[in-house]
Amino acid sequence: MSNKIYIALALAGAISLQAQAINHKIDFPKDSPVSLLSEDFGNSNATARGANLIEVNAGLSLRNSSQKRIRSMTLMVSTPDAAGKGSVSVPTLDAGPGETFSVHIGTRLIRPLTAGNPVVEVTLDGVLFDDLSFYGPDVLHSQRTMIRWELEAQRDRKYFKTLLATSGAEGLRKEMLSSLARQGDSSQRGVQMVRGRATNLDTERESQFAFLDIPESPVEASSGMARIGASLAGAPRFEVRNRSNRPVRHLEVAWIVKDQQGREFLAASMPADMTLVPNQTGQVVQDAALRFDRPISIDSMSGFVSSVEFADGSQWIPSRGALDQARLRQLINPSPEEQRLSQIYTRKGIQALIEELKKF
Amino acid sequence: MAETDLALYAAHDLPFWRAGVVRFHVRGCGECRGLLDALCADRQELRRSADDMPANVDWDQLAAEMTANIRVGLAAGECVTPRERKVAAISWRPAAIAAGLVVLLAGAWWLNIPRSDTETIGRALRDMATGGRISATQEERGPVVGASSSGVELLENGGRMGIEQRGLEPVMFSVSTQGSASARYVDQDTGQVTITATYVQ
Numbered sequence: 019m020s021n022k023i024y025i026a027l028a029l030a031g032a033i034s035l036q037a038q039a040i041n042h043k044i045d046f047p048k049d050s051p052v053s054l055l056s057e058d059f060g061n062s063n064a065t066a067r068g069a070n071l072i073e074v075n076a077g078l079s080l081r082n083s084s085q086k087r088i089r090s091m092t093l094m095v096s097t098p099d100a101a102g103k104g105s106v107s108v109p110t111l112d113a114g115p116g117e118t119f120s121v122h123i124g125t126r127l128i129r130p131l132t133a134g135n136p137v138v139e140v141t142l143d144g145v146l147f148d149d150l151s152f153y154g155p156d157v158l159h160s161q162r163t164m165i166r167w168e169l170e171a172q173r174d175r176k177y178f179k180t181l182l183a184t185s186g187a188e189g190l191r192k193e194m195l196s197s198l199a200r201q202g203d204s205s206q207r208g209v210q211m212v213r214g215r216a217t218n219l220d221t222e223r224e225s226q227f228a229f230l231d232i233p234e235s236p237v238e239a240s241s242g243m244a245r246i247g248a249s250l251a252g253a254p255r256f257e258v259r260n261r262s263n264r265p266v267r268h269l270e271v272a273w274i275v276k277d278q279q280g281r282e283f284l285a286a287s288m289p290a291d292m293t294l295v296p297n298q299t300g301q302v303v304q305d306a307a308l309r310f311d312r313p314i315s316i317d318s319m320s321g322f323v324s325s326v327e328f329a330d331g332s333q334w335i336p337s338r339g340a341l342d343q344a345r346l347r348q349l350i351n352p353s354p355e356e357q358r359l360s361q362i363y364t365r366k367g368i369q370a371l372i373e374e375l376k377k378f
Numbered sequence: 379m380a381e382t383d384l385a386l387y388a389a390h391d392l393p394f395w396r397a398g399v400v401r402f403h404v405r406g407c408g409e410c411r412g413l414l415d416a417l418c419a420d421r422q423e424l425r426r427s428a429d430d431m432p433a434n435v436d437w438d439q440l441a442a443e444m445t446a447n448i449r450v451g452l453a454a455g456e457c458v459t460p461r462e463r464k465v466a467a468i469s470w471r472p473a474a475i476a477a478g479l480v481v482l483l484a485g486a487w488w489l490n491i492p493r494s495d496t497e498t499i500g501r502a503l504r505d506m507a508t509g510g511r512i513s514a515t516q517e518e519r520g521p522v523v524g525a526s527s528s529g530v531e532l533l534e535n536g537g538r539m540g541i542e543q544r545g546l547e548p549v550m551f552s553v554s555t556q557g558s559a560s561a562r563y564v565d566q567d568t569g570q571v572t573i574t575a576t577y578v579q
Binding site: 102103104107109206210211284306354 | 520551556559566571
């Protein structure tokens with residue numbers, strides 16, 4: 019009996035000895051427009067299980083130390099030897115000079131076992147101000163995304179303010195209820211994107227993309243093809259033409275998948291860095307495959323140009339009018355700002371929402 | 379002639395050919411004949427004394443006593459003889475040792491093998507079981523980013539990075555063909571929107 023107790027104690031000891039504290043490093047540049055007021059990494063730890071399993075649960079309290087209003091911020095989270103990088107962004111900030119705000123980081127990383135305590139690094143990737151100026155190293159190319167969030171926020175606030183002016187509080191309330199219904203009716207599916215080739219040679223077939231044309235879009239997409247297999251679709255390729263009078267350097271196409279039951283959902287986005295002078299046509303080829311976490315029989319695919327970045331850094335996004343097409347309205351996710359506003363309506367009511375809109 | 383052979387001859391216990399030899403010898407040897415006569419006389423005396431029964435024997439009483447003694451003997455034998463036990467098909471000791479080994483191996487595996495490796499081995503075993511039909515459909519060479527209701531994650535070179543938000547479920551999530559996955563969370567208390575993402579390096 020005593021041997022069994024020793025074995026149990028040894029196992030318990032071995033398990034408990036694996037947990038260890040993590041070192042963390044928060045590195046903001048000296049001229050950063052955001053300063054760290056306090057940090058709490060109390061619930062973070064690392065466990066050695068063949069590799070280091072690092073769990074970060076941290077809360078940061080930050081202050082806008084610049085003279086401009088901050089609209090959004092992205093922090094980069096990484097650890098040496100870990101796979102890839104992660105980020106935590108707050109896209110709907112409205113922090114004036116001297117104001118404070120908080121960010122929570124919840125991350126789980128696995129990296130190879132190395133000597134010493136694991137280190138988690140939190141760095142500033144970018145800060146976007148209300149005048150669309152940007153600060154930060156932009157390692158994750160977050161500037162483009164943060165500008166798009168801000169453009170969407172400006173578009174949606176303007177839409178709701180116009181609605182308030184034309185239809186009153188009742189019109190705004192109906193629109194909020196409609197937005198909340200769409201948010202609750204999401205038909206999203208878990209999906210993985212495999213970079214490089216991921217194919218099933220036996221069952222793959224070529225399938226055409228049908229592109230939804232948004233008349234105001236500066237880029238037109240056409241002649242799309244992709245390979246479809248069992249619960250996966252890959253190797254998409256399509257043509258794009260710059261039909262604006264400004265050179266384009268980046269665009270994104272939304273990828274919509276329809277299953278054999280007729281259900282459509284937004285499966286992925288296909289960003290492409292490419293230079294297109296006015297009226298130039300280009301080919302986009304992606305070496306990636308989309309794989310669904312549940313079995314799905316793909317019936318057809320479609321797409322539409324969801325954003326375009328011009329050579330001067332300015333961006334085009336679809337207007338609310340374009341998104342009001344019944345089909346797009348059901349598929350496109352509401353902007354972060356629309357979600358924030360609908361949350362204000364849900365928690366505080368229509369009057370609080372009207373007051374919030376008046377701030378901008 | 380050995381005395382034992384004479385005794386056996388007297389009791390008719392010698393084989394036929396040896397009995398003939400003894401008989402032939404005794405005819406010519408007075409000493410042995412005298413010894414044989416003595417042995418035969420002893421046998422007859424023993425048989426006679428065995429045949430004499432005690433006086434006043436009550437046969438019925440004797441039979442009843444013998445039957446009772448036999449029953450008492452059987453009962454006593456039941457008490458002192460160990461009862462035959464049924465032997466279990468598997469003794470608990472080997473089972474306990476096997477269970478301990480399983481626990482030790484599972485613990486060692488859990489402590490030392492990353493989950494991604496376990497999943498890879500599991501996939502390989504499933505492939506073997508299905509004759510490779512699964513691997514043919516999911517041949518993966520590059521990093522994988524994923525987005526689901528449990529957050530976003532990146533799998534690359536045996537490493538894994540997953541990002542979640544305090545147990546919240548994302549209100550929406552997406553992946554991009556350039557190798558990123560993102561998930562959007564809304565804090566129901568503060569209304570703050572947070573977007574987490576992973577990126578292939």
